[in-house]
Amino acid sequence: GAGVSQSPSNKVTEKGKDVELRCDPISGHTALYWYRQRLGQGLEFLIYFQGNSAPDKSGLPSDRFSAERTGESVSTLTIQRTQQEDSAVYLCASSLVLTGVEQYFGPGTRLTVT
Amino acid sequence: AQTVTQSQPEMSVQEAETVTLSCTYDTSESDYYLFWYKQPPSRQMILVIRQEAYKQQNATENRFSVNFQKAAKSFSLKISDSQLGDAAMYFCAYRDNDMRFGAGTRLTVKP
Numbered sequence: 198g199a200g201v202s203q204s205p206s207n208k209v210t211e212k213g214k215d216v217e218l219r220c221d222p223i224s225g226h227t228a229l230y231w232y233r234q235r236l237g238q239g240l241e242f243l244i245y246f247q248g249n250s251a252p253d254k255s256g257l258p259s260d261r262f263s264a265e266r267t268g269e270s271v272s273t274l275t276i277q278r279t280q281q282e283d284s285a286v287y288l289c290a291s292s293l294v295l296t297g298v299e300q301y302f303g304p305g306t307r308l309t310v311t
Numbered sequence: 312a313q314t315v316t317q318s319q320p321e322m323s324v325q326e327a328e329t330v331t332l333s334c335t336y337d338t339s340e341s342d343y344y345l346f347w348y349k350q351p352p353s354r355q356m357i358l359v360i361r362q363e364a365y366k367q368q369n370a371t372e373n374r375f376s377v378n379f380q381k382a383a384k385s386f387s388l389k390i391s392d393s394q395l396g397d398a399a400m401y402f403c404a405y406r407d408n409d410m411r412f413g414a415g416t417r418l419t420v421k422p
Contacts, residue, residue: 230410239402240412286354299346300410302356 199223201303203289209309210279218274218306222291229272230300231264232288240288246272247295279310315405317413324393325421331378332388332416334403340364343407345379345386350415351399359401362386395420 202221210216222229231243243256246266257263261279266272276283286307290300314337324330336345347359362370362379369377374394378387390397398420403413 232412239414242410242412288354288356290356295408298344299358299361301358302348305354307354 201289201291201301203287203303203306205306206304207307207309209311212281212310213278215275215277216279216308218276218287218289218308220272220274220289220291220303222270222272222289223301224270226291226293226301227269228292228295228300229266230290230292231272231274232290233258234286234288234305236285243274245295276308279308281310284308284310315403315411315413317401317403317416319416320414321417321419323419323421324390326393326395328393329389329391330393330418332390332401332403332418334386334388334413336384336386336403336405336411338384338405338407340407343405345377346404346406347375347377347386347388348402348404348412349397349399350402356402360388390418393420395422 204219227248229246232240233243234240244251244264248269249266261277264274286305288305289303292298292300316335318333343364345362349357349359360370360372360375362377369379374391376389400415400417402415405411
């Protein structure tokens, strides 16, 4: 595709439910990144993928968060047993290679936990 | 760990005037990249300009230019001839292996 896409655009869920957020990177981009942006704040790095591998998961806020990537393409960020503190915009970005170049961002998914 | 600091939570500029947004960073690396991203209300992060640390020449993109002071670890963004469409959150970012963002500066453009 022409750019990074994310779905859904908005998600409202009840506390305790699981949610899946999807990211489709730019075709051919080997690196993919997930960020969290709380209201009025900057971007908090969560995890990156080089190909289908995520070498460092230490940025994930808790063990309720997990992410996977398949086919060096689509990535899914899963949040289990959602809490109100998980409410935020989740941004995905991709880049051609892992280091040294800019990242291209998707429009984000706004998650609201009620 | 690298940190990126934007000391101006909010800035305001009159249309057609010039404004400078500040950014400082902390690193022990000598080779890295710096970026300014714009985030309008649509949430879409848009790359405004980038600077390679090994280049002494300041990057310029049309009305946007940077003042890169490597020794001072400073990377400010100058917007000339400000337009209403420039109103947005602006994030400074640092990258070597990781990408780190500042907290952002909200720019308001007054007609």
